[in-house]
Amino acid sequence: MLCDKCKKNQAKVYYTEIINGEKKEQHLCEDCALEYTSFSMGSGMSNQEITLGSLLSSILGNYAAPGSLHGAEQTEKEPVCDHCGMTYSEFLKEGRFGCADCYDSFKKGLEKSLRNIQGSDTHTGKKPKGFESGTEKIVKELSEIDKLSIKLQDAIEKEEFEEAARLRDRIRQLKKEEINNA
Numbered sequence: 312m313l314c315d316k317c318k319k320n321q322a323k324v325y326y327t328e329i330i331n332g333e334k335k336e337q338h339l340c341e342d343c344a345l346e347y348t349s350f351s352m353g354s355g356m357s358n359q360e361i362t363l364g365s366l367l368s369s370i371l372g373n374y375a376a377p378g379s380l381h382g383a384e385q386t387e388k389e390p391v392c393d394h395c396g397m398t399y400s401e402f403l404k405e406g407r408f409g410c411a412d413c414y415d416s417f418k419k420g421l422e423k424s425l426r427n428i429q430g431s432d433t434h435t436g437k438k439p440k441g442f443e444s445g446t447e448k449i450v451k452e453l454s455e456i457d458k459l460s461i462k463l464q465d466a467i468e469k470e471e472f473e474e475a476a477r478l479r480d481r482i483r484q485l486k487k488e489e490i491n492n493a
Contacts, residue, residue: 314340392416456485 312322320340328335390399397409399417408414414421443451450458459482466475 312338314338314343316340316343316346390416390420456482456489459485 314320314322315338317340320342322338323341324339324344326337326339326344328337391397392409392413393416394412395409397413397416399420402408402413402417408417450461453461459478463475463478463482466472466478
């Protein structure tokens with residue numbers, strides 16, 4: 312496949328950019344990719360293997376605001392992880408953290424970069440298998456009568472009166488069983 316920009320060289324970079332929900336795909340040669348995209352391949356990078364870490368560090372390095380954690384106009388002391396001693400610029404170079412505490416140490420810079428890259432710094436995708444939110448844990452600990460009472464209130468608010476009557480009868484039945492078993 313030929314490059315979408317120059318129409319001369321073989322496309323080696325498949326670049327997808329999503330801006331304001333609009334997806335734009337480009338098939339570019341290495342030269343056009345360096346010229347037209349927001350990430351740099353680095354000098355001599357074409358002969359090296361591109362890893363997820365190197366790609367991430369390249370993207371985060373390009374999206375950081377001027378004067379931020381690693382900019383040339385940096386006036387503040389560069390953040391360092393208290394646990395492992397890794398600096399933010401070492402993270403950008405390596406493309407991975409030294410330890411779990413690095414997330415907290417570099418949180419300020421990461422939030423800005425992730426917000427610029429993804430449009431949000433909050434995860435909205437799938438939950439890991441077995442994940443329970445705080446609300447789900449609380450609901451799980453409630454008795455069956457309490458769970459049914461919540462459903463009853465919801466049915467009343469939605470004006471689903473037949474369902475509400477069924478739930479009310481079930482709650483009464485469970486309360487009678489509790490009294491008889493006590």
